[in-house]
Amino acid sequence: MLRTFAAGAACGVLTACASQNQTREGPNPRDLRGLEASERQVSAGRQPAPVERPPVMVDGQPVSWDELRAALSEAAGAAAVEEIALSRIVEAEFARRGLQLTEADLQRERELVERSLAAEGAGSDSAAEMLSRIRRSRGLGPARFDSLLRRNAMLRRLVQAEVVITDEQVRTAHAVRHGPRCRARIIVAPSEREAAQARSRVEGAADRRAAFIEEAIARSTDPSASRGGLLEPISPADPAYPVSVRRALEALRPGELSPVVALEHGYALLLLDERTEGDGTPIDAVRPELERLLRTRQERVLMDRTASQMLETARITVFDPSLEWSWRTRMQE
Secondary structure, eight states, X not given: OHHHHHHHHTHHHHHHHHHHHOBTTBSOGGGOOXXXXXXXXXXXXXXXXXXXXXXXXXXXXXXXXXXXXXXXXXXXXXXXXXXXXXXXXXXXXXXXXXXOOOXXXXXXXXXXXXXXXXXHOBTBOOHHHHHHHHHHHHTOOHHHHHHHHHHHHHHHHHHGGGOOOOHHHHHHHHHHHHSXXXXXXXXXXXXXXXXXXXXXXXXXXXXXXXXXXXXXXXXXXXXXXXXXXXXXXXXXXXXXXXXXXXXXXXXXXXXXXXXXXXXTTEEEEEEEEEEEOOOOOOHHHHHHHHHHHHHHHHHHHHHHHHHHHHHHHSOOOOOXXXXXXXXXXXXXX
């Protein structure tokens, strides 16, 4: 491009000297234009420089990468910087420990993703359909998804030695999956006083269950409010729920109302609808499956912790103004 511009600017000077500058090999290629110049380049074994295709066309007009860069950087630049930084840090630590990633590692990671989706269940959708839908919703195209699998596979290898499965954990997992369950309703209030007032109104009603449902819809701050406070069946052994809630449910009989229960953020009132017995599955029949689930869960927690620690100690400097805005905003969240 610069050579063509220079030849054009100096055209007046070169014209006068053209006859003197010619050699036995013919005229200087810089003085040629258009098709003739291209033909001479090809005959000399040189291809003309390809014209770069624009990334986007709008009504026949090109949109350049320069125009896209600021918008892309501000919209998702911080997430991209974090992903790339974490991938590089994990790769470096993996190499430092003398580890090598195999195709089996990557295949296992893909299977874990598909298995977790299948376990969640989504109507008649297959695991592949669920995976495809989630990838679309999260912008996980081929490049980002492959990078995610590779990064997770390396992180999983890095934390494997830290995973410890105890018999107590297996028994708890068995109780959660195969033991008794409680179907209950909940009302959550921001203060103990408001929760106590709700309890008084429900307790004084002729139909406690109907009154509880109305109270939950009208005043509960829990996401279950629109369902009249109805929760998914809860195992009293499930550590995912607060101990105070599980203990309150264990003490109730169907139709009974709990005392006001303190939560980490707020106060709750519970009504037990029904209690169901376990399915009778012996623990030894499902022990391998329970251990696999516990291992995967611990790996996930350790992987997240390790990734966070790596990013906290990494030196990441962002120079581009649009990327810097996105990164600074993310760090402030």
